[in-house]
Amino acid sequence: MKKFGILVVILATFLAAKSFITDIEYGKMLYQNPRGIGCDKCHGKSGFGGVIAIYKEFNKTSGEKYDANLTTPNIINLTPQEFADGIMQSRGVMPSYFLTADEIVAIYKYLNKEKLNDK
Template structure:
């Protein structure tokens, strides 16, 4: 009986449908692509203030630009290129498919 159950689970796993929708996959990438969440800095994708820094005694906001209207070529370029050491944008080492999924998620969720 245990062998039959074991074989059933193996065959079921091979032919089972995905349990996650494309939108859920895209959201999971946005929330945590490689341990560093896009949402932590970009929120819902709109321009926002990440924090402040002081320069010459003046408090200056650090603005994160909106990523919702970025064209795919620029979006891919930003995620694909190694970042400068002074950049706060992390390097994710994403695959081409992951970048496309993230882009679809960002551009299809334009709620302001």
């Protein structure tokens, strides 16, 4: 009977709890590993973007090689709609992640936690 009482207390606590983790914590987890490769691998730890690769490109017309690079944009200053559109309409080297709307919002909240706290 004592075990049943403990189980009831644990169950009641579980049901009363709003969430085990916050949206920002969930967003951080998703940003670091949404579906295999994390957003942070290209966009950086804080979403400011940067250079992914430096390579030589060949100009067929002139026959010369020149330095080129592949960069990712800063995703911090995007509106929520621009952010969601960028994820949902992946193109180029940006992979498709098939995130839900709630997952996209959680990632946005994580990346913009300082801005959102100022409001």
